[in-house]
Amino acid sequence: MDDDTRWFFPRGDLARHDWQTVVDGEVDGWQHTGLRVGELAGTGARLPAVGVERMIVPLCGDVVVEWSDARGGSGTVELAGRSSVFEGPADVVYLGIDTEARLTGEGRVAVAEAPADQVLDVQVLRAADIPVEIRGSGRSTRQVHNFGTPAGLHAQKLIVCEVVTPAENWSSYPAHKHDESIPGVESRLEEIYYFESAVSRGLDAPEQADPFGLFATYSSPAGRIDVNHFVRTGDVALVPFGYHGPAVAAPGYDLYYLNVMAGPDPERAWLITDDPAHGWVRTQWESQAPDPRLPYLPAAAPKGPRR
Template sequence: MMLVIRAQEQVGYREIVGEQNEGNLKLLRFGLLSLEPGKAYTHQSDDCETVLVLLQGGCTISVSGTSFEGLTRENVFKEKATAVYVPVGAEYTVVNTASGETEIAVCRTPATERFKPFVVKPEDVWSRPVGKDNFLREVHDIVVKNAEGRVGRIIVGETFNLPGNWSSYPPHKHDDYQSGIEACMEEVYHYRMAPEQGFGFQSIYTTDGSLDEVFRVKHKDSFMIPYGYHPVCAAAGYQLYYLWFMAGETDRTMIPNDDPAHSWVRQES
């Protein structure tokens, strides 16, 4: 099962996860928008709710007559995220207001209820350390609890691994709905490395061994997680970042379920 989509430089919009990937994911659509200075991009959200996450640069984003101006981010490692929520059935326009390239992650999932557009600024992002020792990482919630009642099903955040450290660890999954124990959600990762020539290792496996793969992931690669445990590790010397977003059909609740074979590391002193 080929779950990695390799990086590809492209000006304009590039669909990375879409209808061509429906054999793996049913609910998630993902792309990257790259705009040169002064350029604009207009699109219809159609039947998908959309979160536009600014990765670098500066822009104005207008959504059905509501304009969010002065949005900036040096890069994902230097500043917290800025994002804009676009409801279903809305037209949006992104204008690059920076002197260099502006890059935006476009996260989409089908939805039915229409909400109001809103902006998430860096001060609205909830950051926290998760784990300990060499599985300590920093997690940023962008559109999670702060968006309850303002979105349909989409959840978006970012994770930062220090060099050599693990995240999504102990290995967890969210593919078998059990109320209060485990959510059922698809997920997509999009990676960045610092320095850019770095890499990480992305694992995905199931208890029965029907899926058991490890991929070397690099700067601007993306990864689809239809099911299974999915820990990731940064190579020594390189910081690893990934944007993550997810959606499920049952409810909008983040409840990962640890692999019981490895959950003991949480208690180890």
């Protein structure tokens, strides 16, 4: 089995039951992170009460989350979504371990997961309160929603964020790694990339347009890996170790990815080491202006009730 087959999955290859995508311990060599992506319709989707902490992220449309936990708590959270992942952040909710949930609504939802053993409270983050970070500059400008990072969310293991890269720009660059435990320098984290791509804002494309981007992962001292792939909506790349990046948005097409990270280190931290051959590129950003196309935000406030 080559690395493209083992660590890269085109849309549909990870389908299970009613989910379009499922990443969990059933994937050979995968331990610390999980992901579910699916369309909500009819009776919706159920999440069992197991030893994983979760974050519910609406990708398209609104989501209602009915939950109950092992301590006897229960409630309903209505998440105002968005028309697409290129329309700014959505409301999100964190559910601690041993929490059962039912998801209903119309549209597509992602559920980020990480095995854990600490019982933490439900946390709701509204779109208006999620910082929209413009990272990099020039052709390395991208938009990051850091709703599930250590600075913005109290969790035991789970780290989640999403990145929007406009057409012709590079993100996850310079290539970097997080596969060694070096206190204060680098942390060990598995990482999931879930991709979506669309015709770039403001362009009138023909019906046969085929939005795509590019993604790469390559070897580090922690292990051999070699993934170089076109990426389209619904594709998933797994990064068990190694340098990863760039994620490149092709001309004419914007690129989105949801990142899910967790690892074995006791401290929940996202600490990275750049590929020493390319890390110097960061210094070039100081003399460049950020891409004026960003931020991508909705034309109007998201619709949907909130509690």
